[in-house]
Amino acid sequence: QYTNEELKIKIDELKKKLSVTVVAHFYQRDEVFEIGDITGDSLELAMKTKADDSEFVLFCGVGFMGQSVKVLSPEKRVVMPKIACCAMARMIDSIYYDDSVKFLNDNGIASENILPITYINSNADVKAKVGEMGGMVCTSSNAKKIITKALGEGKKILFVPDRCLGQNIANQMGLKSMVIGQGGDPKEADIICYDGFCSVHQLFTLEDIEFYRKKYPGIKIATHPECDPAICDASDFVGSTSQLINYIKELPQDQKVAVGTEFNLVNRLRPKNTYVLSSTKPECPTMNETTLQDVYDTLKAIDEGEPINEIEVDPKTQKWAKVALERMLDL
Numbered sequence: 001q002y003t004n005e006e007l008k009i010k011i012d013e014l015k016k017k018l019s020v021t022v023v024a025h026f027y028q029r030d031e032v033f034e035i036g037d038i039t040g041d042s043l044e045l046a047m048k049t050k051a052d053d054s055e056f057v058l059f060c061g062v063g064f065m066g067q068s069v070k071v072l073s074p075e076k077r078v079v080m081p082k083i084a085c086c087a088m089a090r091m092i093d094s095i096y097y098d099d100s101v102k103f104l105n106d107n108g109i110a111s112e113n114i115l116p117i118t119y120i121n122s123n124a125d126v127k128a129k130v131g132e133m134g135g136m137v138c139t140s141s142n143a144k145k146i147i148t149k150a151l152g153e154g155k156k157i158l159f160v161p162d163r164c165l166g167q168n169i170a171n172q173m174g175l176k177s178m179v180i181g182q183g184g185d186p187k188e189a190d191i192i193c194y195d196g197f198c199s200v201h202q203l204f205t206l207e208d209i210e211f212y213r214k215k216y217p218g219i220k221i222a223t224h225p226e227c228d229p230a231i232c233d234a235s236d237f238v239g240s241t242s243q244l245i246n247y248i249k250e251l252p253q254d255q256k257v258a259v260g261t262e263f264n265l266v267n268r269l270r271p272k273n274t275y276v277l278s279s280t281k282p283e284c285p286t287m288n289e290t291t292l293q294d295v296y297d298t299l300k301a302i303d304e305g306e307p308i309n310e311i312e313v314d315p316k317t318q319k320w321a322k323v324a325l326e327r328m329l330d331l
């Protein structure tokens, strides 16, 4: 019943009164993103929030992001205005993870020769499995660094859940990759990817790239590594959300750029010669679920002493998921 302007004032009042830090990912709606005390890509959010000392973290993003804060800092109270699960994270659980390990075992690769890496876009149960098996987490901004380190151990890499990120890094590094269920011999591959993907980043096509290159000769194409390898190969720049923003900011004023990632982020960079690389609006439905009203309701619940949507992780899962996340942060 309040307008966004009224809600912003009410949220501000509650923020001043309570020990709460509001965290927001770049894909959040503009009005939600604007009230974030901490903003950034997945890696920056995990690191900056870990260093923050408020009693409550109010996380505006998708489930695995809030959960990662709780795993890293179990003493913090983490609440989410909407507990919306990233569609990619939902594609794998601990049972599908075990099946992937079994697939490798059945194909002559013993568990001690597998080094698992999970993209941060996964739930804590999968991170815990990976941690327990000696592996670690990566994000889109550090995947190459993490995989370079992992390869040093001379093992096969099981990469879950994003087949696109896994294949894109393999291509960048001149490594062989395969996707479970799509044929190929794992003994021949350096990186064996689980067949998960982001439906939002699957929207970008080679036809979209051709369209922009024809319409605006000289235009740059910048994409997120969750896009299909064919799209990333045809791009001028590939990077995480923060890396995309920095790349675009550094371009000359008159340089046109078409960007392949979530709509809210790209729209915030317009009109400065920035285009959405898609004929369909690439909105992440779960990121868009959180509204200012939800943020206000969640703050009000804290103020009334009855927090809602609090994230809990069971101790065993927390312990091993933390190991997997900290191995990444230590790098």
Ligand code: 13P
Residues within 6 Å of the ligand: 040, 041, 042, 043, 121, 139, 140, 141, 198, 224, 226, 239, 240, 241, 242
């Ligand atoms: P970043 O780590 O680049 O912020 O990506 C998160 C994400 O969910 C992209 O779809």
Ligand code: SF4
Residues within 6 Å of the ligand: 062, 086, 087, 088, 089, 121, 198, 199, 200, 201, 226, 262, 284, 285, 286, 287
């Ligand atoms: Fe998950 Fe894709 Fe949304 Fe990112 S854009 S949060 S990977 S569904």
